[in-house]
Amino acid sequence: MQEFVQQVVSGIASGGIFASLALALVLIYNAMGLVNFAQGEMAMFATFIAYTLISHGVNYFIAFPLTLGLAFIGGVLVERAVIRPVERAPVLTLVIVTLGLATLINGAAGFLFGYTPNYFSSPFSAHTVNIFGAFASYQDLSVIAVSGIVLVAIYLLLQRTTLGLTLRAAAHHPEASRLLGVRVSWMLALGWGLASAVGAVSGIMVAPILLLEPNMMQTIIIYAFAAAVLGGIDSPLGAVVGGLIVGVTVNLVGAYLVGGDLELAVALAIIVGVLVVKPNGLFGRAAARNV
Amino acid sequence: MSRLRNAPPLYFLGVIVVLFFIGLPTVVTSFQSSEWTQVLIFAIVIMGLNILVGYSGQISLGHGALMAVGAYTCAILIHRYNVDYLITIPIAGLLTGVVGFVLGIPALRLSALYLALATFALAVVAPSLIKRPVQLTGGVQGILLSPPDPPQFAKDGFGAVTGGLAMTSDQWMYYVSLVLALLLFWFAWNLVRHRPGRAMRAIRDREVAAASSGINVAAYKTLAFGISAFYAGIGGALYGLSIGFVSPDTFPLALSFQLLVGAVIGGLASITGPLVGGIFTFWLPIVSSQFVASQPWIPAGVAAAFKNAGPQVTYGALLILIMIFAPNGVVGLVTVGYARLQARLRGAGDRGSGQMPSDPQTV
Numbered sequence: 001m002q003e004f005v006q007q008v009v010s011g012i013a014s015g016g017i018f019a020s021l022a023l024a025l026v027l028i029y030n031a032m033g034l035v036n037f038a039q040g041e042m043a044m045f046a047t048f049i050a051y052t053l054i055s056h057g058v059n060y061f062i063a064f065p066l067t068l069g070l071a072f073i074g075g076v077l078v079e080r081a082v083i084r085p086v087e088r089a090p091v092l093t094l095v096i097v098t099l100g101l102a103t104l105i106n107g108a109a110g111f112l113f114g115y116t117p118n119y120f121s122s123p124f125s126a127h128t129v130n131i132f133g134a135f136a137s138y139q140d141l142s143v144i145a146v147s148g149i150v151l152v153a154i155y156l157l158l159q160r161t162t163l164g165l166t167l168r169a170a171a172h173h174p175e176a177s178r179l180l181g182v183r184v185s186w187m188l189a190l191g192w193g194l195a196s197a198v199g200a201v202s203g204i205m206v207a208p209i210l211l212l213e214p215n216m217m218q219t220i221i222i223y224a225f226a227a228a229v230l231g232g233i234d235s236p237l238g239a240v241v242g243g244l245i246v247g248v249t250v251n252l253v254g255a256y257l258v259g260g261d262l263e264l265a266v267a268l269a270i271i272v273g274v275l276v277v278k279p280n281g282l283f284g285r286a287a288a289r290n291v
Numbered sequence: 292m293s294r295l296r297n298a299p300p301l302y303f304l305g306v307i308v309v310l311f312f313i314g315l316p317t318v319v320t321s322f323q324s325s326e327w328t329q330v331l332i333f334a335i336v337i338m339g340l341n342i343l344v345g346y347s348g349q350i351s352l353g354h355g356a357l358m359a360v361g362a363y364t365c366a367i368l369i370h371r372y373n374v375d376y377l378i379t380i381p382i383a384g385l386l387t388g389v390v391g392f393v394l395g396i397p398a399l400r401l402s403a404l405y406l407a408l409a410t411f412a413l414a415v416v417a418p419s420l421i422k423r424p425v426q427l428t429g430g431v432q433g434i435l436l437s438p439p440d441p442p443q444f445a446k447d448g449f450g451a452v453t454g455g456l457a458m459t460s461d462q463w464m465y466y467v468s469l470v471l472a473l474l475l476f477w478f479a480w481n482l483v484r485h486r487p488g489r490a491m492r493a494i495r496d497r498e499v500a501a502a503s504s505g506i507n508v509a510a511y512k513t514l515a516f517g518i519s520a521f522y523a524g525i526g527g528a529l530y531g532l533s534i535g536f537v538s539p540d541t542f543p544l545a546l547s548f549q550l551l552v553g554a555v556i557g558g559l560a561s562i563t564g565p566l567v568g569g570i571f572t573f574w575l576p577i578v579s580s581q582f583v584a585s586q587p588w589i590p591a592g593v594a595a596a597f598k599n600a601g602p603q604v605t606y607g608a609l610l611i612l613i614m615i616f617a618p619n620g621v622v623g624l625v626t627v628g629y630a631r632l633q634a635r636l637r638g639a640g641d642r643g644s645g646q647m648p649s650d651p652q653t654v
Contacts, residue, residue, distance in 0.1 A: 085615045095407045097614050104607025110600035268412040276397045
């Protein structure tokens with residue numbers, strides 16, 4: 001029983017990481033109806049920036065927000081340079097462009113930082129603390145806490161500020177928003193910047209657990225896809241719930257049923273299962289199609 | 292003085308290309324033939340991918356996994372059941388085709404975006420799924436295949452042309468791949484020019500309109516998946532036979548990705564594009580890293596880093612640039628350029644009778 005609780009706790013911790021990346025996917029999906037296949041690679045690149053800052057003597061707690069700021073700027077620049085020219089193109093074109101972006105960023109990271117795995121030290125110790133009979137490491141707890149803070153911050157930004165309102169308006173009714181003076185195209189860029197920063201959180205959180213190298217996020221992005229699809233790809237709340245469910249499920253199924261090497265296959269099963277049975281996910285709105 | 296009134300028709304180019312490929316192994320080394328075998332195999336798989344993506348408008352990022360199905364079918368049949376390698380190739384194609392057809396059924400319910408997601412996940416998961424049944428697939432080690440021996444008639448013919456050179460198994464595999472590539476090309480060419488091709492394009496461009504004009508949307512979409520997988524299966528079997536072994540890591544995500552790059556570079560919704568795509572995807576990383584390594588002004592450290600990361604950077608950048616500036620790929624550029632040339636040679640007078648440049652394909 002204790003081991004079971006243990007697995008659930010560490011599942012929640014990884015679920016928090018998946019939730020951040022899934023939230024980034026949802027932000028971009030809501031802005032332009034696109035799944036950004038480069039989200040994981042963008043997060044990986046931001047993590048390398050944080051790593052470089054820290055190894056040059058910058059304090060972790062300064063490097064973290066600094067990296068998020070840089071990731072935001074990077075996201076805006078990527079949108080302006082790469083997505084803007086194909087903004088109105090069919091979805092297949094956009095998917096191929098983000099795949100190109102993913103490869104490009106992956107290669108660039110390999111080129112600049114090399115393929116040797118780096119140990120990314122975390123200020124939170126791996127010591128464990130006893131909560132209700134289960135042991136959780138400070139690292140796990142910090143991951144849960146940081147992910148929680150980010151998710152609440154994004155919620156407040158989208159629901160409680162004028163900027164959030166404009167962002168949502170531009171996504172839902174681009175034409176009407178433009179008539180009311182919203183600069184829709186720039187809102188897309190802001191959405192990309194925001195998503196890039198949120199994704200960077202997941203990268204920095206996961207790096208101490210895995211080792212930092214250019215392919216670090218390749219599996220995490222699959223879990224994030226599963227989380228976003230399960231929660232409903234247009235629902236921020238769904239991304240969070242989906243992330244937690246995927247984290248716990250994958251951990252439990254991996255530990256008790258199929259073995260660690262097939263954990264990814266569990267994510268695939270979740271993706272396919274949800275898409276076939278309930279394509280809108282748990283919290284998503286049903287999509288209407290223009291004929 | 293007679294003036295050139297018409298540029299030569301484009302099929303002349305096709306004849307030249309076929310002759311080039313038939314003659315190639317007689318002038319290059321056996322190793323170079325094996326490299327061109329890979330190009331032909333890429334071209335076969337990309338042809339199939341193109342039928343799916345370019346014509347039926349469904350995306351697959353998991354064709355590497357389908358190639359793995361073909362390659363493992365071939366390897367297991369040869370290794371465990373001692374089936375003749377030439378017979379395993381069509382079996383691998385058909386079995387993979389059935390797998391693709393079955394995959395196509397849930398795909399019917401998914402929009403392009405979700406299909407991309409699901410097939411992407413399939414490509415990532417495939418290697419770990421293959422490793423599981425160790426008895427059957429040989430686990431991480433994979434299965435070794437002995438190089439096939441060329442038959443007597445091929446040896447005789449090859450020796451007669453080259454003046455007594457012995458044909459190697461690499462050269463034989465090259466010709467096997469070439470014959471299959473030509474057959475499959477002929478099949479795809481006919482497919483897209485007749486009813487199924489028209490139906491697929493109608494579905495791609497406007498699904499609801501296609502359905503209301505009586506096209507069986509579900510049947511054609513799954514058919515496209517099946518045919519596309521058939522091509523991938525044949526390609527996978529040839530791939531395993533030509534490199535001499537199959538292992539889970541022979542079919543990583545990067546392979547699926549390379550195939551998509553090839554389809555896009557050559558030109559989606561074009562039947563000649565895959566050959567161009569095959570040439571590009573195979574040679575681009577090799578040529579670019581050799582080029583960088585041979586430049587004395589590039590520091591050794593940068594050149595070494597480029598050897599690892601270069602292909603990725605070039606693939607990624609090319610994919611983005613092509614999608615932005617030339618969505619029809621290389622073949623699209625050539626056809627438009629050719630139409631312009633025709634128009635110029637005919638002169639301004641009878642421009643009206645000239646062919647319209649082909650519509651830019653929307654993907």
